[in-house]
Amino acid sequence: MPLVLCFNPGSNSLKFDLIETTANQPRASAGKRLLTGDIDNVGKDTTLEITRGDQPLHSEPLPAGDFDAMTTASLDALDKLDLPKPDLAGVRVVHGGSDFNAAVGIDDEVIRKIEARAELAPLHNPKSVKVIRALQQHGSALPLACTFDTAFHHTLPEVAWRYAIDYDVANRHGIRKYGFHGLSHRYQLEQFCSLSNTAIQQANIVTSHLESGSSVCAIREGRSVETSMGFTPLEGLMMGTRSGSIDPAILPYLMQHENLSSQDALQFLEKKSGLLAISGQSLDTRILRKKTDERSLLAMAMYAYRVRATMGAYLAVLGDAQAIVFGGGIGENTPEVRGPILEGLRGWGVDVDPARNTNVMAGDTLLSSPASKLAVWVIHADEGLQLAHECTQALQ
């Protein structure tokens, strides 16, 4: 019964879980979560919250610090609680490039490769390295493994991963679509198959991971064949603070007319765009869904519109699909976003009672009616369970 301590450094948050797995469990959802920890808004004064189910175990204010300091504070807090000792630790890494198609044990060479990809995932990869270094220095001497968002998308066909730019330049620089949120899309796929009694090889579905970072994935016969994030996690949908896809000509135009360096321009698109830029108030849909001012409503409508347009495109990619799945903090908990998407997909045979959509918040639920040609599921996209599962397999 390996006990796995998993760290998930996101763009804004550090989440961790203590999860009991079994060496030969069939899928991630078989893992058992003993507790979960959450530090939101890393970089500002913040709070570490540790909970077991709904029960608070520990709450501690933390001064502003980076992801290494947050990891050390989490490990210290866990040491003080009377808990069984973990057997291994796992870390989510966003960008593994073409180097990794499965979870691996961590050594210096793995860390070097993660660092080499930092330029392509500046909001993520450096944070994973900070978490890994803090784990190595903590003295608990846990075996360490990591797993990669990009791994699930290794099956993309070339028509999907290749950009229509100079063939040789693209090859020389490894410029291609990699795709992200693979832990979440894989978890949703396997959970959909388990709940609907579908064999993985027969699953043709569209999954969505809708949070601060957001992406959609088309899955044919159980394999990722198209996804909305690309060379970096900036492409695709509108996100909390990220623009998603825009006309690339906007970038040099902005650099010239707003006098921005390439780094400033990237910051503009990664940190100062998305829901935050349009609403002018918040990147968080928990706040925006309660607002009634014009710009907050526009931000929510634009977010939903882009998900709907991408899901529609991916239904065309698949040709024939059984289901769409909503996952992630927004996908699971925001009927205001799901509503216009479901309305827009009526022509594909989606039949969901609007009252049912309004009432479903979280949990693994079939949203659509039995008459719906395309099933609609809400599935709790549990990156922690997937991380624990994959890291256990890597260190077996």
Ligand SMILES: Nc1ncnc2c1ncn2[C@@H]1O[C@H](COP(=O)(O)OP(=O)(O)O)[C@@H](O)[C@H]1O
């Ligand atoms: N319970 C919830 N209800 C509604 N929205 C949520 C909920 N939890 C998260 N969200 C949405 O997801 C976002 C946080 O995403 P998260 O994945 O925690 O961030 P990160 O990008 O750091 O991984 C919030 O800003 C909010 O828009």
Ligand SMILES: CC(=O)OP(=O)(O)O
């Ligand atoms: C890849 C990515 O955007 O991750 P997150 O949603 O955790 O920021």
Ligand SMILES: [Mg+2]
């Ligand atoms: Mg996340």
